[in-house]
Amino acid sequence: MRASARGDVMATKWGFETEYIQSCNCTYGCPCNFNGYPDKGHCEAFVGYKIRNGKFGDTKLDGVKFALAFWWPKAIHEGGGTARLYVDPAATDAQVHALEEIASGKHGGGVWEIFPKTFAKALPTKRAKIDWKYGEYVASFKVDGVGEVQSDYIENPVTGEKFVGEVVLPTGINFRRSVVSRIKKLVLHDADFQFDHKNTAGFTTVIKFTEKGPA
Template sequence: VNCNCDYGCPCQFNARPTDGTCRAVVAWRIDSGHFGDTRLDGLHAVNIYAWPGAIHEGNGSMQSIIDERASDAQRTALVAILQGEGADPGAVMLQIYRTMCTAAHEPLYEPIHLDIDIAERTARLSIPGLVDSAVEPIRNPVTGAPHRARVDLPFGKEFRLAEVASGRTRATGVIPLELANT
């Protein structure tokens, strides 16, 4: 995830988004998983979001980008997952995000290159012609050394424990993003 807010995301602390809006790119690498009887192992998927205010105020827009390697059945399953279909209201964040979006643009089926190194806390996302994103550890402003930070929310809705990192994203599709050091 790379969003436009300051490190740690004020929304996690019931505060307003840093600049008053919420914009984000979220990428998934599915190592092993399924939706119903449809296996999704080895696929990637991305959602891009933009809200004019805080997420809970609604009126957002979203677009899903599905790994071009997905079969028709896998594409159908991934679109359903990414748009929160089949989940009880409020049960999963993807369902909440979709509910808070008045516009859901048609999904795209593109080559998605996603490299994640959990130990190093780095990631790189590339969807040629659409998205370029990178995440790395926050750097100490004096020494430049990696600065590890985590947020622990025992009753968190989006997560319970998360690493905080520094990201940059450029997206040029129907939901353009230009994020740096967020």
Template sequence: MDYTEACNCNHGCGCQFAGFPDFGSCEALICFEVKKGKHENVDLSGVKIAMGIMWPKAIHEGNGSGVLFINQDASDEQVSAMGSICSGQSGGMPFEALATTFSTFEGPVRADIKMDLSGRNPSVNIEGVLSLKNTPIKHPITGDDQNVHITYPGGGFLWNDGAICTTDSMELSHKDLKFKHPGKFAAKADVTWPNG
């Protein structure tokens, strides 16, 4: 899957190394497009997901809230399958573990998701609700784009090799879930997640 994420931490993200966010709470967007995949006999290829999520403290301390958006042209079977996967009901990491950290979680909510995860400037947009645009980190002296990665040789929780970016725009406004964090941590990766 093509995957991008962004949060309110500084570059590097304290959660990646110490398990705790830089500023006490975690406010994040997780977005991906399934290139090839299935759930039982349902083909999930082409499904687009955008999640807005918040935790008052570290993720593992729980009490999180979130919303799951799915592309509006997804079939009913795809919506049901992604709801089962992302709620942890189908099993498989990372959602089996993430689901246990939420007190409230809404969705899947059908939405007109504009998503381009190709290249070094991934972007996701749901008009009036969610906006994410990531750009490469700039060299502080030359201003050139830097190619920075965080790599977990033994395997990471969400991804094994993340191309580290910065948020040009990062905003969510959906009911009680509201935040805005430009100039913060972001990553782009190619991921393979099991379900069931």
């Protein structure tokens, strides 16, 4: 099902609703969400998805689990990045192809279209079992043999009280609304990705994406 042309490519209509867990090496909240720069000078991110329902053209994507690893030497918009897609082996070949097409940036979708323009290298897709647990604040995913992310509440450093809060980004390219969490564990050891962080920026939310971006 073809909808519109992007350059020399006919873009496919697509959309899905997905659970989403985001982790990166920035401090809580991540300044990159507010046109800031990564507080460590570079960006390391590992994000996970479990699609509740959706499709790419005629290919259904319900229940598919996948993750993406990213590394940039400076701020994202300055380029030079590396990325890799990980897909749970329960996905069919057609579903993997659909995710690769979405992640290529050729079919729109806000962050899906923008991020590939910042990559110097996209590594081949890897199939690996993905364990997934989703909830507001407390959530996790694990890519077998590769790495894992554990999200929890931010805690008040004086009282230990759990922080409850959201960020709203009306023009966000990745999500429009999300709770703000603490990534108590971010580990990834695969090829160019060598991450090992504790107590960094996290977000958990449910997103509806189409080729026009997040809703």
